[in-house]
Amino acid sequence: MAHNTPLRALPLQQRRNVQRSVLTERQLKEHGVPAGLIADRSRNGGPWQQLLPKVYLLHPGPPTNEQRLQAALLYAGHSSSRVPAQRPAMVTGLAALALHRLSSVPPVGELEVIDVLVPHQRRLRDAGQVRILRSQTLPNPDEIMGLACAPIPRALADAAAVLDDIDLVRDLLVEAVRSGRCVPSAVLRELDAAGLLARPTIAEAMDAAVAAGRAVAEDHVYELVRAGRLPDPLWNVSLYRPDGTFLAAVDAYWPDQGVTLEIDVRAPGFGDEDWHEESRRREHLEGLGLCVLYVTPEKLRDAPELQAAVVHTALRISADRPPAALVVALPR
Known part of the structure; x- marks a missing residue:
């Protein structure tokens, strides 16, 4: 393959645009790109960039937020074995809540860390902006913009586990419940499973979310009586x-x-x-x-x-x- 072989000549057209532009080393090799060409094109000043270990952006310039998240998932889903992971990696924590469009969360581009949830047996280190969270129990992911994303209750628990800003934790819990995006019991189950309710500050924040959930439920009862x-x-x-x-x-x-x-x-x-x-x-x-x-x-x-x-x-x-x-x- 010539040094200047254009990417469009590779059989990648079936992928979504973001997936065509962010690929792992293995995916590139499966499409006929040799290791030497990958290394050559991703050198400083080259047309490609290495975003994370063995994950490449196939154009110059900064990645979009979606490409950053796709790269994080590809990195976390990478394995030296050809046997796929039993459960998929998924974005969680603040990045997942940003995907779910909670207004209390900064945009993905402003986040210093992208948390990715993986099965506990995965041997994987943090890299770049990606922080790996391991768990023996993974939820079924939601799909947002083609990206595997933890459901809101699990993303809230994973965010609460690492955040020092208790005011932000409270705002996140209350917004998620008050907006009707999830119910208090689902968040309680996740916080309890993570052992977070033993922290007085988390329990107090959850109390505020329960109160917000009760107000939402009362509105539903009023509507139930009226509509019925x-x-x-x-x-x-x-x-x-x-x-x-x-x-x-x-x-x-x-x-x-x-x-x-x-x-x-x-x-x-x-x-x-x-x-x-x-x-x-x-x-x-x-x-x-x-x-x-x-x-x-x-x-x-x-x-x-x-x-x-x-x-x-x-x-x-x-x-x-x-x-x-x-x-x-x-x-x-």
Whole structure:
């Protein structure tokens, strides 16, 4: 092959443009480019650039943000063996959150580090701006602009694990939940799996995200009642026995039908004792003849019509139940 063989002569046209311009040494060799020509063209002042070990940009000038991310994935996915990795490498942390378009994250071009998540058995070092994060459990990646990207909950956990700026961590968690991009329980699972909830600052940041998630879920319940043409309940009330004994705080209460509804949002630290207390409280309310409904933010977001049907059914069949005990509802 001549020194000046143009790249377009190689059989690369089937690839996306960004993938044609960022290739590994192995990919180049598979397309007939010998090692000597790769080294020659990627010397200083040459038409190609080596962005990372064995990863090349096939034009002069700075790489685009997408090319930087593609190079990071190619580097992390590279193996000296011809056996492919069991699970793909994926962008995570702040870079992934930038791909997911969270406004609290600086643009990719302003990030000093691109975090890439790989299987724990991969033997790979950090290189350039790429920081390798290993894990025994990798999520199924999302695809954004053709790039493998960690889902938002996992990207949040990976970012929180390495960030020193707790205000940024809080902003990221709250924005992700408030925007409806993910629900608090999914973030809690990832933070807990990473052991991050043991850090008081992370737990406090998650508390703020849970509060934001509850506000979003409450909006969904209001819309559920309106769109489902359900009778208006008493909103956000505390229930008491006539003698003043506190029973429960509920998000919605239909006194004529004896139906209560609560949004099931778990805060950090919700443990076995809390489960027992919640079960005891529910049994007590049901023992008084009340119908107790629980809805999660996930179900409110993903299946609002089904949740409206559940509430409608509970209200409709209330006449078939024995009358509930007298309960006093007061604003909370």
